[in-house]
Each structure stands twice: as C-alpha cells, then as structure tokens.
Amino acid sequence: xxxxxxxxxxxxxxxxxxxxxxxxxxxPLSCPMPGMHRWNSHPRVFxxxxxxxxxxxxxxxxxxxxLRG
Numbered sequence: 001x002x003x004x005x006x007x008x009x010x011x012x013x014x015x016x017x018x019x020x021x022x023x024x025x026x027x028p029l030s031c032p033m034p035g036m037h038r039w040n041s042h043p044r045v046f047x048x049x050x051x052x053x054x055x056x057x058x059x060x061x062x063x064x065x066x067l068r069g
Contacts, residue, residue, distance in 0.1 A: 011035060020064070028046055029047045029048075030046045031061065054066065
C-alpha cells in the first residue's frame with residue numbers, strides 16, 4: 001500500500017511553527033520545505049535568505065527562517 005503525503009509520520013507539519021533554523025544544506029530555501037507536508041499548505045515559494053542577510057519571512061504564512069552557520 002502506498003503511503004500518502006498526509007499519512008507520512010516523518011514529514012514536518014507546515015506552518016505549525018513560526019520560526020525555523022536552517023543551514024546551507026537546506027538551500028535553496030523554500031516554504032514549505034521539502035521535509036514538510038504539502039497537502040494542506042500554501043503554494044511553494046523560494047525564499048532568498050542569503051540576499052536577505054540570513055533571516056527571511058515567508059510572504060504566505062509569515063514563518064521566519066534563520067540561516068545558521
């Protein structure tokens with residue numbers, strides 16, 4: 001049986017948190033991130049965190065992302 005995106009327990013719930021810390025391994029950064037459920041989220045948007053000085057807010061859900069390291 002194929003497990004759907006909504007049933008995968010390893011995925012992070014999108015928009016459940018207001019602040020995420022990311023590393024260079026997460027670049028290019030998008031919200032929702034690849035490891036998040038997408039079935040109940042907003043459209044994927046790429047966020048230019050490096051050009052924004054290491055911190056950026058998603059225009060859809062207002063989650064903030066901070067680049068570590």
